Amino acid sequence: MSSTRTSSGALTDGMRLGTGPGAATFVLGLAYGAAASAASWGGAVPLVFSMLACSGSAQFTLLTTLRAGSAAAAVAAAVLINARYLVMGVALNDSLRGGRLRRALQAQALLDASFAVGHRGNGRFDVARIIGASIPQWMCWVSGTAVGLLAAPSAHLMHALGADVVFPAFFLMLALDELRKSRRAIVAAILGAGIAAALLFVTSPGNALLGATAAALIGAVHGRRPQRSNHEGHS
Amino acid sequence: MILWLSVLAVTAANWVMKAGGPLALGQRRLPPRAVQVISLMAAALLAGLIVINLGGSGWGGLNGPQVLGVGTAGLARALKAPMLLAVGCGMAATALLRYLLT
Numbered sequence: 001m002s003s004t005r006t007s008s009g010a011l012t013d014g015m016r017l018g019t020g021p022g023a024a025t026f027v028l029g030l031a032y033g034a035a036a037s038a039a040s041w042g043g044a045v046p047l048v049f050s051m052l053a054c055s056g057s058a059q060f061t062l063l064t065t066l067r068a069g070s071a072a073a074a075v076a077a078a079v080l081i082n083a084r085y086l087v088m089g090v091a092l093n094d095s096l097r098g099g100r101l102r103r104a105l106q107a108q109a110l111l112d113a114s115f116a117v118g119h120r121g122n123g124r125f126d127v128a129r130i131i132g133a134s135i136p137q138w139m140c141w142v143s144g145t146a147v148g149l150l151a152a153p154s155a156h157l158m159h160a161l162g163a164d165v166v167f168p169a170f171f172l173m174l175a176l177d178e179l180r181k182s183r184r185a186i187v188a189a190i191l192g193a194g195i196a197a198a199l200l201f202v203t204s205p206g207n208a209l210l211g212a213t214a215a216a217l218i219g220a221v222h223g224r225r226p227q228r229s230n231h232e233g234h235s
Numbered sequence: 236m237i238l239w240l241s242v243l244a245v246t247a248a249n250w251v252m253k254a255g256g257p258l259a260l261g262q263r264r265l266p267p268r269a270v271q272v273i274s275l276m277a278a279a280l281l282a283g284l285i286v287i288n289l290g291g292s293g294w295g296g297l298n299g300p301q302v303l304g305v306g307t308a309g310l311a312r313a314l315k316a317p318m319l320l321a322v323g324c325g326m327a328a329t330a331l332l333r334y335l336l337t
Binding site: 020023024041045048049052053055058059062066071074075078079082083084085086087088089090091092093094096099100101103104105106107108110112115116119121122123159160161162163164165166167168169170171172173174175176178179181182184185186188189190191192193195196197200201204205208209211212213214215216217218219220 | 240279
């Protein structure tokens with residue numbers, strides 16, 4: 001009973017924390033819907049894609065590469081850009097409960113912002129909070145896509161309004177929260193940014209992002225015990 | 236038809252990517268050193284996300300007003316502004332600068 005209340009509280013907490021990134025997701029979804037409309041994808045395909053995949057990076061990649069090359073190459077690019085979810089799934093596994101199938105189902109709630117919101121420190125994750133944070137993001141992504149398809153605002157208008165600020169700004173705020181947890185997190189972030197910055201010159205943003213996660217390996221180099229999280233018990 | 240197949244293929248691959256770790260590991264626990272690596276994953280990932288969002292492919296997407304807007308949002312947040320207000324400040328700064336530059 002107490003555990004149920006705790007999970008319910010964490011779910012609500014996650015939903016509250018997911019509202020901000022959800023707003024950013026709405027704007028990105030709007031841009032995606034407008035771009036899909038401009039590419040003559042119709043209404044059903046982009047909307048179903050958003051509902052089933054809920055992945056801005058993969059969906060934008062498929063949208064832009066399908067016109068430029070073969071379908072196989074476009075699908076491969078869209079899949080590769082999400083390879084980071086393999087790493088994130090492994091990271092999450094210790095915090096999941098139940099058998100393999102149940103764990104795999106819970107892991108479907110993984111989104112970039114939810115992964116950060118659900119991190120309690122010391123490599124532990126609050127799964128209910130991750131699921132809660134993903135709910136408003138999924139709703140905003142799907143509704144943003146629908147509004148984008150219907151309203152089809154021009155890319156020029158979105159650019160003029162500064163819509164491209166929304167996503168990196170939210171990631172910056174989540175990062176600021178994460179950096180307060182330990183000095184090693186600051187080092188990992190600087191290293192991750194450096195790796196991504198260097199890789200952007202030679203490879204796709206998806207590969208650069210995957211490379212950035214290698215910065216976390218400094219956790220293995222320094223063999224000290226993990227510090228106690230400052231955020232445990234905080235919302 | 237190709238469009239639908241492509242969309243379904245990417246969707247299925249996305250599910251498999253997320254499920255891969257839990258399906259492979261099951262209830263096996265990771266060693267402490269791996270947990271230490273994982274504890275730094277969110278920080279590294281978020282830093283990478285900021286960089287690729289600002290830089291774009293081959294750094295071709297980098298533009299001053301966007302960087303200024305993101306910096307403004309970060310500053311507003313550091314000054315204890317609520318998240319949505321901080322992002323609004325960032326968007327306003329970028330939109331204003333773009334208006335002035337055109």
